[in-house]
Amino acid sequence: MIPVRAYAAQDAKSPLAPFQFERREPGPTDVQIEILYCGVCHSDLHQARDEWGGALFPMVPGHEIVGRVVRVGDQVTKFKAGDMAGVGCMVDSCRTCPSCKEGLEQYCEVANIQTYNARSKDGKTVNQGGYSEAIVVDEAFVLRIPENLDPAAAAPLLCAGITTYSPLHHWKVGPGQRVAVVGLGGLGHMGVKLAKAMGAHVTVISHTDRKKQDALRLGADAVIVSANKDEMAAQAGKFDFILDTVSAQHDLNAYLRLLRRDGHLVLVGAPEKPLEVRPFSLIPMRKSFSGSMIGGIQETQEMLDFCAKHGIVSDIELISIQQVNDAYERLVKGDVKYRFVIDLASLRK
Known part of the structure; x- marks a missing residue:
């Protein structure tokens, strides 16, 4: 031994x-x-x-x-x-x-x-x-x-790398796609770097604008403040793929509204309590909500x-x-x- x-x-x-x-x-x-x-x-x-x-x-x-x-x-x-x-x-x-x-x-x-x-x-x-x-x-x-x-x-x-790479790879994120990364922590900052390297237009969604400059430094093309209802409303139906890295309680439906028809929201964060998904956040535009591991x-x-x-x-x-x-x-x-x-x-x- x-x-x-x-x-x-x-x-x-x-x-x-x-x-x-x-x-x-x-x-x-x-x-x-x-x-x-x-x-x-x-x-x-x-x-x-x-x-x-x-x-x-x-x-x-x-x-x-x-x-x-x-x-x-x-x-x-x-x-x-x-x-x-x-x-x-x-x-x-x-x-x-x-x-x-x-x-x-x-x-x-x-x-x-x-x-x-x-x-x-x-x-x-x-x-x-x-x-x-x-x-x-x-x-x-x-x-x-x-x-x-x-x-x-x-x-x-x-x-952190493979947890974010795997869903981006599986859902074939690439050039011409609009991708949002929710949360800019250990997972989120890797999601930004990887999605950008895959050729996507990348937006970070953060609760405040405190991390805006860091998001741009990491390669994000834009930043949305989720607490700003006007900013969120302006992005409705704009994204092909959303990578949700948040492990705290949050409103999934607010992010599902940002997806285009046939868009995917994939959760890699692990909140302690169940998250509510309203049926009509998914049904009208054939949107998908999924999870992914490593x-x-x-x-x-x-x-x-x-x-x-x-x-x-x-x-x-x-x-x-x-x-x-x-x-x-x-x-x-x-x-x-x-x-x-x-x-x-x-x-x-």
Whole structure:
């Protein structure tokens, strides 16, 4: 077994603190990665504080992992020692159901195996995440990090990046389309960059004009203030696609009114309570309301390669592991532009 240092939550009320545990030795198809950077996702906070229920403690969060390969099993063909590699939100799946066979492991019909706060296929081992110095993952769920991407700023691509890329890709967003991104946070700022690189005309919809200049800097063509009824009314029926990244309670119907005939509104945010959708927000103009998760491994690699081609990474604030509890509090307040990333060198000091 491999001894590993980490930061973990011992229960839902405790701050994250130093923790030690063991990873398995690499098997024939495994890749051992020295973790260099790990992004801080809002879902890390939700799970560490057991806000979604079913948390497994002690818990080492983190599923936006970038590091350097240090060992590989004798059957590994895709990676070698020294390669830059990444691990996202899942580390395995059943691999045999229709979704898995189609490369949609995120929708595994048995259960995809999450990177942390989940049990491995043996039903006993509790997976621990990327707020740690090393991880061992089957090569089928390891991603190649392109050499021209800053590894720290690339880490959030493994969740925030693919969460926004997957619906844009699935609904074939491209040149000539008008796209709106609701919310300009960790997800929203990636949605703006990706949609713009796909050739769309991109509008950010934010509750206030506080982030207008930042939205334009990130590549948005326009900004709408959702609290301004006149601005919203002027955009009715204008958009082909709306990416809703908001995790707070909000009025979906106000955004559905902005769609053209046959337009799509796709939710990737995860509000705590149900959102109301009025039937006549959809029926008259054959509009669609959908949800989307992360992508499968193949699509995630496509996203990383797309980002490499277009020079896209996340806007980050690099922190030490010792700052993670303060980062969680700032995350609750929305005080980050736009993603915290932990420098795991701080764990080794």
